[in-house]
Amino acid sequence: MASRMSFALAFSIAILFSSISTGSAVRKLLDTTPPPSPLLPSIPNLPTVTLPPLPSMPKLAVPPMPSIPNTLPQPTLPTLPTTQPTRPKPGTLPPLPSFPSVPTNIPKVTLPPLPSMPSIPTTIPSIPFFSPPPAPTSP
Template sequence: MAFSVALLFSSIGLSSAARHLLDTTPPPAPALPTIPTLPTATLPLLPSMPALPKLAVPPMPSIPTTLPQPTLPTLPTGQPAMPKPMLPPLPSLPTIPAVSVPKVALPPLPSMPSIPTNIPSIPFLSPPPATISSP
């Protein structure tokens, strides 16, 4: 509470001080000092460039318009025969004697079981039997 009262009085004093500063006219700005003019410096004239002697350039050699065609050696027409490589003979496979396998009769396969068409009743999920009360 005391803080808010102190804040109230300080804001009143600040606003009246700001109002007083706005109402008063500012003092005139001081005059700027004048910058004295400097004397202009005169530069001496640059010496003129001497004329360079003209050099005589020799003429460029002329380039022939058609160049001589180089001669290529002739390629051989036939290809030399390559020697055939000699492979060693393949080893012969041994003969395997024929083994007779006795024929075994397989037992007949059982017939496919039939798929039941009715749903079995589950005692836990079936409703209880009806009770008949006697009068």
């Protein structure tokens, strides 16, 4: 995670320093006046063309639209029953199925002992290449 953060920081600093010269060049171009553009020849006007008139569309005989009645026909709804249907009484329900009983004596299980964990060393051994170089011998 730290290496990614340091890479991102180094990358953003590199982008920042590389954009300083670009920003200065853009500012210099904006401050200078552009050279005068060469005069372009004028575009000649297009000739006007008279188009023939559009032919008239023939009138087709369309059947008349059907008239919409002011009131829509109301459908007849069936009448609701006035008496409630009879429901079975709770006493007439069949009995629930029986389940096997849970045993009261649960057998004991003995587990083998766990293997011993190796001990973690408390002292770190010295690494030979991190030791300082030997002092030069004086003549």
